[in-house]
Amino acid sequence: MQYALSIFLSGISLGGQYALIAIGYTLVYGILRLINFAHGDVFMVAGLFLVYLSTWFPLWAALPLMLLFTVALGFAIERAAYKPLRSAPRMSVMISAIGVSYLLQNLATYITGGLPKSYPELPLLSNNVTIGGVSTKWVTIVTPFLVLVLVLALQQLINHTKVGMAMRAVAKDFETSQLMGIKINSVISMTFIIGSFLAGVGSMLYFTNYPSIVPLSGALPGLRAFVAAVFGGIGSVPGAVVGAFIIGMSESVIKGSPFSIFSDAFTFALLIVILVVKPTGLFGEKVTDKV
Amino acid sequence: MLKIDDLRVNYGGIEAVKGIDFEVPEGKIVTLIGANGAGKSTILRTIAGLVKPATGRIRLQAEDITALSPDRIVSKGITLVPEGRHVFPDLTVLENLKIGAYLRTDSLDHDLEWVYSLFPRLKERSWQAAGTLSGGEQQMLAVGRALMSRPKLMMMDEPSLGLAPLVVKDIFSIIKKINDQGVTILLIEQNANMALHTADLAYVLETGRITLSGTGEELLRNEAVKKAYLG
Numbered sequence: 001m002q003y004a005l006s007i008f009l010s011g012i013s014l015g016g017q018y019a020l021i022a023i024g025y026t027l028v029y030g031i032l033r034l035i036n037f038a039h040g041d042v043f044m045v046a047g048l049f050l051v052y053l054s055t056w057f058p059l060w061a062a063l064p065l066m067l068l069f070t071v072a073l074g075f076a077i078e079r080a081a082y083k084p085l086r087s088a089p090r091m092s093v094m095i096s097a098i099g100v101s102y103l104l105q106n107l108a109t110y111i112t113g114g115l116p117k118s119y120p121e122l123p124l125l126s127n128n129v130t131i132g133g134v135s136t137k138w139v140t141i142v143t144p145f146l147v148l149v150l151v152l153a154l155q156q157l158i159n160h161t162k163v164g165m166a167m168r169a170v171a172k173d174f175e176t177s178q179l180m181g182i183k184i185n186s187v188i189s190m191t192f193i194i195g196s197f198l199a200g201v202g203s204m205l206y207f208t209n210y211p212s213i214v215p216l217s218g219a220l221p222g223l224r225a226f227v228a229a230v231f232g233g234i235g236s237v238p239g240a241v242v243g244a245f246i247i248g249m250s251e252s253v254i255k256g257s258p259f260s261i262f263s264d265a266f267t268f269a270l271l272i273v274i275l276v277v278k279p280t281g282l283f284g285e286k287v288t289d290k291v
Numbered sequence: 292m293l294k295i296d297d298l299r300v301n302y303g304g305i306e307a308v309k310g311i312d313f314e315v316p317e318g319k320i321v322t323l324i325g326a327n328g329a330g331k332s333t334i335l336r337t338i339a340g341l342v343k344p345a346t347g348r349i350r351l352q353a354e355d356i357t358a359l360s361p362d363r364i365v366s367k368g369i370t371l372v373p374e375g376r377h378v379f380p381d382l383t384v385l386e387n388l389k390i391g392a393y394l395r396t397d398s399l400d401h402d403l404e405w406v407y408s409l410f411p412r413l414k415e416r417s418w419q420a421a422g423t424l425s426g427g428e429q430q431m432l433a434v435g436r437a438l439m440s441r442p443k444l445m446m447m448d449e450p451s452l453g454l455a456p457l458v459v460k461d462i463f464s465i466i467k468k469i470n471d472q473g474v475t476i477l478l479i480e481q482n483a484n485m486a487l488h489t490a491d492l493a494y495v496l497e498t499g500r501i502t503l504s505g506t507g508e509e510l511l512r513n514e515a516v517k518k519a520y521l522g
Contacts, residue, residue, distance in 0.1 A: 162389075162393070165382065165386055165389065165390055166390070166393065168379070168381060168382060169379050169382065169390055172379050172380065172381060173377060173379065175341060175373070175377075176373055176377040176379070178340075178341060178361040178362070179339060179341070179361060179365070179370070179371050179373060180365070180390050180391060180393045180436075180440075181361070181362040181365035181366060181393045181394040181440065182362065182390075182393055183360075183362050
């Protein structure tokens with residue numbers, strides 16, 4: 001019973017952390033039809049930001065600064081690496097994204113010297129708590145609630161504000177959106193800002209649980225979140241969240257079983273199965289090509 | 292009101308518009324007619340700022356607006372109802388209308404009432420996703436959406452395309468009505484008969500050049516036009 005509860009708790013919290021990353025993939029895909037391979041590395045860099053910022057500033061200043069820098073990084077990547085390719089074939093933008101991903105990983109190697117950096121202990125989040133006889137960190141309990149709040153706020157933004165309306169319009173039709181007077185570049189920047197912000201929050205939760213950062217720390221969580229986004233139907237925010245909780249939960253279950261070593265194999269096998277059986281994912285829209 | 296001088300536009304590697312001059316006087320309905328590929332759409336898209344011209348000047352009330360970005364053009368009071376309507380299918384009818392007023396910050400109530408009075412059908416369906424409307428209703432929505440920006444000049448690209456003859460008649464009578472309320476109209480059409488009956492002033496476009504101009508009635512009587520466009 002206690003064992004099941006601990007599996008459940010870690011699955012839910014892992015799922016919430018993947019959800020925050022997966023939303024970044026799904027939002028960008030929804031607008032640019034681009035799989036932003038650099039997103040996982042933005043998540044890793046967000047972790048490093050806090051490692052370094054917390055040595056110079058107290059945590060109450062370092063945390064908001066980390067979010068600000070992460071948002072600025074996402075914004076800058078889009079402006080420098082994707083915007084100049086706006087009218088290029090989609091494949092070129094994707095290759096550019098892979099380039100950015102390697103650039104970030106190598107920069108991180110250069111700056112950290114390739115040594116693991118330990119993530120600062122966050123007050124409250126890093127503290128231990130015991131519920132139902134299971135000992136865990138507060139972050140495990142906080143994550144699902146924080147994710148819920150952020151996702152509801154995001155849904156509110158997308159469905160009930162002018163910016164959100166513009167985001168939905170641009171996702172459907174660049175040219176007609178321009179005819180409405182919408183500056184599509186601002187809307188695209190906005191999606192990168194939101195995605196990076198959520199990745200920043202996600203990194204805070206994730207690295208509190210796994211407090212050692214190496215330059216490749218973003219790669220696997222990024223890929224798992226990507227699988228989650230595809231599983232839920234890429235382009236759909238609720239899909240990404242549901243997908244992430246399913247991926248997080250199954251990872252936790254497998255890691256708690258004798259087949260622990262196969263947990264990533266299972267995740268990626270799931271990707272293949274979903275692509276074969278239901279390529280649009282759980283909540284995916286029908287593919288209507290832009291005319 | 293709108294004055295085009297020596298406009299040349301390259302589009303997809305060919306010179307689609309080969310040096311044209313024309314004028315849209317304030318308060319009038321002006322039409323460009325011509326066959327498929329004559330360059331009509333390219334002209335409207337260039338005025339709207341979606342395509343940059345190779346040479347030439349576009350002036351709105353003596354102000355040079357050549358090659359401004361599309362959002363600047365909209366804010367100057369020019370709007371384009373695109374070919375094939377292009378309503379946003381997942382947005383509701385009301386959201387489509389609101390997004391037409393994207394650059395405005397003042398109250399939209401008055402203009403919503405106006406659009407609903409022109410198209411009562413849209414009011415009945417204001418909570419429906421635009422993708423569920425019929426072709427004619429989508430055309431009405433596209434026009435209503437364009438009007439929400441409070442344009443001085445409304446450009447329309449093939450409003451009759453793919454619509455039943457009865458609906459086409461409706462659309463054209465509404466174009467007249469909108470024009471009567473002070474909006475200048477620039478219309479391109481393959482349905483030359485309907486367009487010429489509605490227009491005050493008309494230009495005939497052939498492979499990127501203007502070959503003929505006159506009032507709608509003059510062109511309706513012109514033998515060459517009759518033969519080529521009216522059948």
